[in-house]
Every structure is written in structure tokens, then in C-alpha cells.
Amino acid sequence: MEEHTTTVDKPATSRRHFIDLLLGVSVVAWLASVAYPIIRYLKPLPQTGSGGPTHLTRDEASKLEQKQFVIVPVSGQRVIVVNVQDRTCAFSAKCTHEGCTVTYLPGQSVIWCPCHDGRFDLNGRVLSGPPPRPLSQYAVNRQPDGGIVISEERA
Amino acid sequence: MQSIDNPTVESSSQKKEPERGAGETASGALRAWLDRRYQLTPLFDFLSHKQVPLGVHWMGWYYLGGITMFFFMVQVVTGVLLLMYYQPGEATAYESIHFLTTKVPFGWLIRSIHSWSAHLMIISLLLHMFSTMMLKAYRPPREVTWVSGYLLFLLTMGFGFSGYLLPWNKLAYFATTVGTNIVRSVPVLGNWLLEVLRGGQDVSINTLYRFFAAHVVILPLAFVAFIGLHLLLIQRQGMAPPLGEKVAPRGMRFFPSFALRDLLLWLACLMVLAALAVFLPYGPGIPGMDWELGDKADPLAPAYPGIKPEWYFLWEYQLLKEFPPHLFGLEGPQLCLFVIGILFVIWALIPWIDRRAYRDKPSPAFSDLGWAAILFLTYLTLMGWDVGAHHDAEQLTSMQEVARVCAWWTLAAGAVVILVRSWRFGHRWFILTGAALLQVILHGLIGVSYLLAGLISFVLAAIAILVLLYFRRSGADAAIST
Known part of the structure; x- marks a missing residue:
């Protein structure tokens, strides 16, 4: 052509x-x-969680007393609440490595992800293992009546 | 046949249809009827002349593709049966599988066969792929057959991964969380892909719906399309003759000799499958090959130790563990995905990378690459399996201790491979196998980090190959000048 x-x-x-x-x-x-x-x-559509602060239910609070930790949903996210002596703190329960739900080891005072052996201290910082970032922290407020409120605003 | 055995039928049919030949059978008549309409004679001629090459390799390698397809057919049949009871849903997925295995007559058997057949399909597929690789059957003109087989391998992995979540139990929930999270490391599209895959930010019941659609509709359709292409190419080109020969020294007719052997072997596979499904209905009980239903998935329950993917994903799971949090400005999982991506691309393009086989010449380096790949996968898989860990002890075994035990096993396997290859097959090219074993020694026995050990072995292997090429070229130059 x-x-x-x-x-x-x-x-x-x-x-x-x-x-x-x-x-x-x-x-x-x-x-x-x-x-x-x-x-x-x-x-998928964006998650429509309540977004506001979350009060721990009686069950969750008693679980926290017994096991020293409890995992609760806050604005559609998994949050681990840990009770150490006189202090209560809360972090995202989603490991920053591969997203497994973390747990608390009371004996060693560390937050532990069993999937790839990632360890975090009680400020959310990585102690050992492959997680690339610290766990994000949540604010914990103790009410005068003894109730516990977890809110998304970072502490 | 019937008409020959029964002379009365023969004579009566002759009277009614005098145009039919005296020795013509009912099947012959049917064939003639079809042939007049669809001109099938060339196809029948082609199939009756089709041969399987004989005389060089062990013939067993030629059956593996057929066995893989047999297990796929078992998957389709048992999968359709499972579908009649399975109900995807937050309150029904786990419960329906529980009902199926405890109440429905033989429900446990159908699920057990489906699970066993899945694992056996992957084993036969891996053997098929590696034997094709070692025998260089991918060389021209069969490159597209290799690529279509490679895509079938990826689809099979997809089947395994999507099917794992469907019982909606705790183990599957976390294995899927880890497995899907890897997608996040894909550059630019990562987050979008992750959300599309999961149907949300996290693994939820929406993920199950998506995986269900993939497992029972999307993947089967794609699989059937590619298996059609794969078989068409194999039928058109025939099986690969031995390297360096255009035609095999001897042949066996595909119909009926090879096809009947295939059928007999399928029957044997079915027997093995039935025996395994009956005597070990929940798998052999080794991590990654165990389908006890366990607890229902609960996103608010913490993960627990010993969460492992299926055995064929263990090497990736272990590799993820070996990457530090940050390296070269990237996050560990991102870099790990990059490395895995490169390995998969190399594997897909082998027919074009292997230049010697491309020219129909022996390519010992690529046989060695195949064995090095097997040893690399073996070491990671053994570590992922925690071989050598004391599960009963209070204290967890250190990773270094596990690595040492796994290193000894891998080295033993490597030694056997090298000895058999050099004595039985006269192989002399061991650079890549050597590099794989060097990495195992450095990491498992000396305690160098896995990635550094890999880097050292890779660099040494690259230097060795360059030196070899230099001497070979100067040797060739000397031969030309004299």
C-alpha cells in the first residue's frame, strides 16, 4: 500500500x-x-461506623479485668484495650505487618502478633519482629462511674 | 460388535438397509452418519496417527498432566455436590459446613475428597511443571503451551486460596488476612486492589462473598478456557520429542494404547483418593494440610500461634518473615512482593530465557536452575513448617534452632540430588544448586541473616557463571584460531 x-x-x-x-x-x-x-x-462503599467514642460494655469491662486485655470494635476498627496495673491503654489491634489481630502477653507485658512474631511495647512501639510501623494509639477515658470510653482521637 | 455376535440381528438389519456394507457395525453407521454431516474423517485420522514419544525419558512424566486434569474433574464433581448444601453468609457459612460434615449422609466424605483432591492436584501439577522444566519441553514450538500451563498453575493457587476461606473458620480468617494483605504492597494500585479483593478495608463476610464468586464461577470458567487451550496446543503439536531430536526414536499410539493407560492410572488415583479420604478425613494432620473445621471466624478474637497458610504457600509466608521491617527505603512486605514477582516473571519467561534449549541444544544451567528452585522452596517450606521446633515445651524454639534443623534436612536433600544427578545422569553443572545450598549453610548453620546469605550466594554464583562464560568463549576463540 x-x-x-x-x-x-x-x-x-x-x-x-x-x-x-x-x-x-x-x-x-x-x-x-x-x-x-x-x-x-x-x-466497596466506605465504612459507615458510628465514628464516635465507644463505651465498653459490662462484658467487655469484666473481660478486661480478668484477662488484662479485651478487643473491641471502635468505628469499625479492631482495638485492643490493655489494663496494666493502674494504667489502661488502647491501640489498633491490627498488626502493622500483615493485619493479623494482636494479643497481649501479660507475663512479658508486650503486645504480640502470633502470625509473624511481631512484638510491641505498651506505647505501641515495635520491639522486635517484622512490623514496619508502631500500632496507632487510641484515647482512653475513665468515667466517674467507672466506665471506660475509647475514642478515635489519638492520645 | 453386537451384530457380529448375533447373526440374526445382522441378517435382519441387512434386509432393512441393503445399502449398508456386510461388515458394518452400528458404531460404524453412526460414524458415517456424522461424517457425512461434519466431515470427521480427517480428525479421526489425525487422532489415530497421534503418538507419544518413547525411548529416552521415563514414560511416567507424560502421565502427570492427565492426572492433574483428573483431580480437577474430581474437584468439579465434588464442588458441585458441596454447593448443594453450602450457604455463604455470616450466620450460615460455618454452620452449613458443620451440618454437611456431621449430619448429611456422606457429607464428610464429599468434603474430604474435595480437600484431598485439591492437595493431590497441586502435587501432581507441581511435578508436571517441574518435569516439563527439567525435560525442556517448553522449547520452541511449545512456548505458549508452557505459558498456558503456567497460567493454569496460578489459577490453581487462586482456587486453593479462595476455597480456604469458605468454611469461615478462625484459621482461614487469619490466613486470608495475611494472604490478601500482601496485595497492599502493589505499587499505586495496592490499596484499591486490597479493597476490591476484600470488599472493604478488612477481611469480612463481604470478602467471603467475593471469594465464593471467584471460587465457584470466575476461576472455573477461566480454568476451563485455559485447559482447553493447553490441550488443544498439545493435541496439535504432540508431546515434545527428546532434546536434540526432531522425532522420538520410538512411539506409542495415543489411541488406544496411551489413553487406556491414562484411564487405568486415573482409576488407581481414584482408589488412592478414596482411601485417603476415608482413613484421614481431615487430612494428615500436618500444618498446612489439615482441614478440621475448628472454631468459627471471629474478627475480634486475637490470632493464635501456629496460624499457617496451606503448605504450597508456606515458602511465601516464610519469606515474608525473613524480610526486615524496612530495606532500601521500602517496607519489608513491599520488597518481598517485588522479589516474588520477579521470580514468577522469570519462571513464566523461561522458554525465551533458555537460549540453548531455544536452539534445541542441551542446557544444563536450566536443569540446575530447576533443582536450585526446588531446594530454595524446600528450605523455606521446612522453616515455615517449623520443622525442629519443640511444640510441647513452654518456651518457643528460637528461629535459629529451627533454621539449623531445616538446613540439615535441605543439605541432605541437596546432597542426594547432586549425587543422583552426577552418577545417574552425568550432570556436571551445579553452580545454582551450589548457590542455593550455600545460602542454606550461611543462614541455617552459620547464622548469617537470610537475605544477606541469599545476596552472597547470588553474587558468588553470578561471578562463577561469568568466569565460566569467559573461559568457554576464550576456549572457543582458541579452537577457531587453531
């Missing part, structure tokens, strides 16, 4: 190229119009 292109043929081929280009663009646009709703459909 290219060998036989002459000045006379040029308008015809460029018109053909233009039509081909239009066809290509419309195919891409058509594919995009099919793909876009599917992509939006697959992306």
Missing part, C-alpha cells in the same frame, strides 16, 4: 486513517464505558 502511495492517493489514505482513528477512539471509549461501572461496582 505504502509503495503505491502517490500525491493523488494521499487524501484517500489520510481520510481512511482518520476514519480508523475515529473507530479506534470509539472502541476505547466503548470499552471504558463498560469497564467503568464494573470497576465502581467492585470498589
Whole structure:
């Protein structure tokens, strides 16, 4: 085709190229119009948690007393509340390594992720193991009636 | 056959249809009827001339693809049966599996066969893939067959991963949390991919719905499409003749000789599967190969020690552990995913990387690469399995102690591999196997960190290969000049 292109043929081929280009663009646009709703459909809606501070229930509070820790949902997130002597602290219970739920080892006073042996101290800092970041901290407020409130504002 | 055995039938049919030949059977007539409409003679001719190459390799390697397909067919049948009771849902997924295994007659058997067949399918698939790799059956013109088989391997891993979550038990919940979290390390798209995969920020019942759709619809459709392509290519090109020969010295007819052997072997596989499913209904009880239902998944319960993925993911799980939190400005899991990604890409492109096999010449370096890969995976898997840990003791065994025991096992396996290869097959190329074993020695016995040990072994192997290439080239130059 290219060998036989002459000045006379040029308008015809460029018109053909233009039509081909239009066809290509419309195919891409058509594919995009099919793909876009599917992509939006697959992306989950944002979580609609209550968002506010969470009061520990009586069950959760007694569990905290007995086991020295309890895991509770706060704004749709897992939070570990730890009771050490006179201090109560709360951290995200999601290990920063691979997202397993952490637990508390009262004997060693460390927060421990059993999946890959990550260890955190009671300030959320990494002591050992592969977690790349500290656990984020949650604010703990003791109510005058003895109730415990966990809120998302970082302490 | 019936018409020949029974002369009265023969004579009566002859009277009714005089145009049919005297020796013509019912199946022959059916074939003629089909042939007039669909012109099947060329296809039958092709199939009747199809041969399986014989005379160089052990013939057993040729059966592994068929065995893998057999186990897949078992998966389809048992999977459809499980679907009749399984109900995905927060309050039903775990409960329906519990009901299935405790109340439904033979429900335990169907689930047990499905689980056993899944593991046996992966074992036969891995053997099939590695034997194809060692025999260099991927060389031209069969590169696309290799790639289609590689995609089937990835899909099978997808089946294993998605099916693991469906009983909605505690072990599956955390294994899926760790497994899906790896996706987050994908550059740019990571978070989006993670949310799409999980149906939210965390693993929840939405994840189960998505995995269910993938496990019973998306993956099977994709698998059937690729297995169709894989089989079509194999039928069109035939099985690979031995390296360096265009045609195998001898052959066996595919129909009926090889096909009947295949069927007999499938029957044997079914017997083995049935025996395993009946005598070990919850698996052999080793970590990663155990399907006791256990406790129901609870996102608010802490993970517990001994959370492990299925055995074929253990090497990745262990590799994740070996990466430090930060390295070269990246987070450990990101770098780990990058390394795994590179290894998978190399494996997919082997037909194009192996230039000697490409030219139909022996390529000992790539046989060695296959063995090095096996030893690399063995060492990581053994460590992931905590081989050598004292489970009864109060104190957890240190990782170094586990690494030492695993190192001795891997070195023993490596020694056997090298001896058998050099004595039985006359192999002389051991640089990559040597590098894999050096990493095991440095890490397991001397205590160098896993990544540093890997780096040292990699650099030494690269230097050794460059020196070898230099001497080979100068030797070739000398040969040309004389």
C-alpha cells in the first residue's frame, strides 16, 4: 500500500486513517464505558461506623479485668484495650505487618502478633519482629462511674 | 460388535438397509452418519496417527498432566455436590459446613475428597511443571503451551486460596488476612486492589462473598478456557520429542494404547483418593494440610500461634518473615512482593530465557536452575513448617534452632540430588544448586541473616557463571584460531 502511495492517493489514505482513528477512539471509549461501572461496582462503599467514642460494655469491662486485655470494635476498627496495673491503654489491634489481630502477653507485658512474631511495647512501639510501623494509639477515658470510653482521637 | 455376535440381528438389519456394507457395525453407521454431516474423517485420522514419544525419558512424566486434569474433574464433581448444601453468609457459612460434615449422609466424605483432591492436584501439577522444566519441553514450538500451563498453575493457587476461606473458620480468617494483605504492597494500585479483593478495608463476610464468586464461577470458567487451550496446543503439536531430536526414536499410539493407560492410572488415583479420604478425613494432620473445621471466624478474637497458610504457600509466608521491617527505603512486605514477582516473571519467561534449549541444544544451567528452585522452596517450606521446633515445651524454639534443623534436612536433600544427578545422569553443572545450598549453610548453620546469605550466594554464583562464560568463549576463540 505504502509503495503505491502517490500525491493523488494521499487524501484517500489520510481520510481512511482518520476514519480508523475515529473507530479506534470509539472502541476505547466503548470499552471504558463498560469497564467503568464494573470497576465502581467492585470498589466497596466506605465504612459507615458510628465514628464516635465507644463505651465498653459490662462484658467487655469484666473481660478486661480478668484477662488484662479485651478487643473491641471502635468505628469499625479492631482495638485492643490493655489494663496494666493502674494504667489502661488502647491501640489498633491490627498488626502493622500483615493485619493479623494482636494479643497481649501479660507475663512479658508486650503486645504480640502470633502470625509473624511481631512484638510491641505498651506505647505501641515495635520491639522486635517484622512490623514496619508502631500500632496507632487510641484515647482512653475513665468515667466517674467507672466506665471506660475509647475514642478515635489519638492520645 | 453386537451384530457380529448375533447373526440374526445382522441378517435382519441387512434386509432393512441393503445399502449398508456386510461388515458394518452400528458404531460404524453412526460414524458415517456424522461424517457425512461434519466431515470427521480427517480428525479421526489425525487422532489415530497421534503418538507419544518413547525411548529416552521415563514414560511416567507424560502421565502427570492427565492426572492433574483428573483431580480437577474430581474437584468439579465434588464442588458441585458441596454447593448443594453450602450457604455463604455470616450466620450460615460455618454452620452449613458443620451440618454437611456431621449430619448429611456422606457429607464428610464429599468434603474430604474435595480437600484431598485439591492437595493431590497441586502435587501432581507441581511435578508436571517441574518435569516439563527439567525435560525442556517448553522449547520452541511449545512456548505458549508452557505459558498456558503456567497460567493454569496460578489459577490453581487462586482456587486453593479462595476455597480456604469458605468454611469461615478462625484459621482461614487469619490466613486470608495475611494472604490478601500482601496485595497492599502493589505499587499505586495496592490499596484499591486490597479493597476490591476484600470488599472493604478488612477481611469480612463481604470478602467471603467475593471469594465464593471467584471460587465457584470466575476461576472455573477461566480454568476451563485455559485447559482447553493447553490441550488443544498439545493435541496439535504432540508431546515434545527428546532434546536434540526432531522425532522420538520410538512411539506409542495415543489411541488406544496411551489413553487406556491414562484411564487405568486415573482409576488407581481414584482408589488412592478414596482411601485417603476415608482413613484421614481431615487430612494428615500436618500444618498446612489439615482441614478440621475448628472454631468459627471471629474478627475480634486475637490470632493464635501456629496460624499457617496451606503448605504450597508456606515458602511465601516464610519469606515474608525473613524480610526486615524496612530495606532500601521500602517496607519489608513491599520488597518481598517485588522479589516474588520477579521470580514468577522469570519462571513464566523461561522458554525465551533458555537460549540453548531455544536452539534445541542441551542446557544444563536450566536443569540446575530447576533443582536450585526446588531446594530454595524446600528450605523455606521446612522453616515455615517449623520443622525442629519443640511444640510441647513452654518456651518457643528460637528461629535459629529451627533454621539449623531445616538446613540439615535441605543439605541432605541437596546432597542426594547432586549425587543422583552426577552418577545417574552425568550432570556436571551445579553452580545454582551450589548457590542455593550455600545460602542454606550461611543462614541455617552459620547464622548469617537470610537475605544477606541469599545476596552472597547470588553474587558468588553470578561471578562463577561469568568466569565460566569467559573461559568457554576464550576456549572457543582458541579452537577457531587453531
